[in-house]
Amino acid sequence: MQTSSVMQAMKGFAEKVKDKAAELRAELSEAASTPALSTPSAAPASIVGQLASESSEAARAASARQLGLHLCGHDIEGVSIAGQETCIILPRIKVAVDLGRCPQRSVYQGTVLITHGHLDHIGGLPCHASSRALLGLGAPRYVVPPHYAARIKAWLKMAHDLEGGGGEGECGWPCEVLPMQPGEELVLPSGHVVRPFATTHTLPSQGYILYTYRKKLKAELVGREAAEIKALREAGEEVTDTYQIPEAAFTGDTSGELFESPDAPADLYRARLLVVELTFLDDAVSWEQARERGHMHIADLVAHAHKFHNEAILLTHFSPRYSRAEILAALEANMPPSLRAKCVPFLNGFR
Numbered sequence: 389m390q391t392s393s394v395m396q397a398m399k400g401f402a403e404k405v406k407d408k409a410a411e412l413r414a415e416l417s418e419a420a421s422t423p424a425l426s427t428p429s430a431a432p433a434s435i436v437g438q439l440a441s442e443s444s445e446a447a448r449a450a451s452a453r454q455l456g457l458h459l460c461g462h463d464i465e466g467v468s469i470a471g472q473e474t475c476i477i478l479p480r481i482k483v484a485v486d487l488g489r490c491p492q493r494s495v496y497q498g499t500v501l502i503t504h505g506h507l508d509h510i511g512g513l514p515c516h517a518s519s520r521a522l523l524g525l526g527a528p529r530y531v532v533p534p535h536y537a538a539r540i541k542a543w544l545k546m547a548h549d550l551e552g553g554g555g556e557g558e559c560g561w562p563c564e565v566l567p568m569q570p571g572e573e574l575v576l577p578s579g580h581v582v583r584p585f586a587t588t589h590t591l592p593s594q595g596y597i598l599y600t601y602r603k604k605l606k607a608e609l610v611g612r613e614a615a616e617i618k619a620l621r622e623a624g625e626e627v628t629d630t631y632q633i634p635e636a637a638f639t640g641d642t643s644g645e646l647f648e649s650p651d652a653p654a655d656l657y658r659a660r661l662l663v664v665e666l667t668f669l670d671d672a673v674s675w676e677q678a679r680e681r682g683h684m685h686i687a688d689l690v691a692h693a694h695k696f697h698n699e700a701i702l703l704t705h706f707s708p709r710y711s712r713a714e715i716l717a718a719l720e721a722n723m724p725p726s727l728r729a730k731c732v733p734f735l736n737g738f739r
């Protein structure tokens with residue numbers, strides 16, 4: 389398609405998205421008596437305060453260079469193409485989310501958080517376990533929704549056997565398959581805490597929120613002399629409170645129902661970085677069809693834009709039907725400027 393006709397198509401579509409967004413907003417305000425549909429509770433001032441100053445600039449800078457993104461203090465690598473492969477890597481935390489095809493850099497991540505069982509999200513698991521064993525990198529930990537744990541172990545064991553390894557132990561290669569569900573938490577070797585949350589897809593699925601710890605002087609000690617606080621500390625008294633700060637939230641594959649669910653965690657909307665799937669961008673696949681397929685449509689993001697207190701939003705999992713130019717044109721045409729300013733499309737692998 390010529391760029392001009394794409395732009396024309398997008399313009400027409402923009403009107404439709406705005407209509408759908410208005411329709412959704414009307415539905416939302418009607419149902420505003422339910423807590424999940426109202427604006428999430430106020431984010432901590434420390435996080436909100438950073439939004440205005442950093443979001444647009446960070447998003448624009450990140451849009452300019454795609455291979456090595458840097459957002460909200462995190463380097464971000466990997467690839468995410470719907471139905472083909474998704475693997476989002478945060479190398480400083482040594483964590484990857486999903487492993488569609490095991491990109492080279494994923495091999496160096498000791499923890500992989502799996503969102504669901506579609507092969508574009510788990511297809512690379514045996515290669516990852518095999519490569520790490522070959523390179524002597526230590527046993528990886530695969531965090532998975534409990535629904536899949538037994539079959540992933542059996543699959544790894546079979547793949548190890550195929551590779552001539554004999555399929556010893558639970559998974560063949562040295563690795564841990566750890567079932568986790570919403571309500572549980574895990575401390576990573578980096579010190580970050582991971583908590584899963586339920587998402588809405590065509591298979592059992594979950595997203596993850598990564599937290600960091602921050603210490604702050606106890607309120608009752610603010611204003612006291614440094615020497616006095618030091619003496620209290622030396623006497624064994626706890627002089628600080630510890631807070632968990634939501635650093636990054638990853639939705640994995642999900643429909644927009646996530647944003648309407650009373651169970652969606654408030655931290656989804658106030659994590660500094662939100663990594664969200666956005667599979668469909670135009671009416672070739674309608675909002676209704678996107679929902680049936682368990683995926684996000686751009687109209688969902690537009691309708692819920694008021695909820696996102698995140699500093700930046702990384703858009704992933706675009707359908708391969710779109711080119712890089714079409715994705716950018718669709719975002720420009722359909723998103724209100726305040727939402728567009730904090731959104732960065734993850735375009736690695738798109739032509």
Ligand SMILES: [Zn+2]
Pocket residue numbers: 470471474506508509641705
């Ligand atoms: Zn997918």
Ligand SMILES: [Zn+2]
Pocket residue numbers: 504506589641
């Ligand atoms: Zn999926």
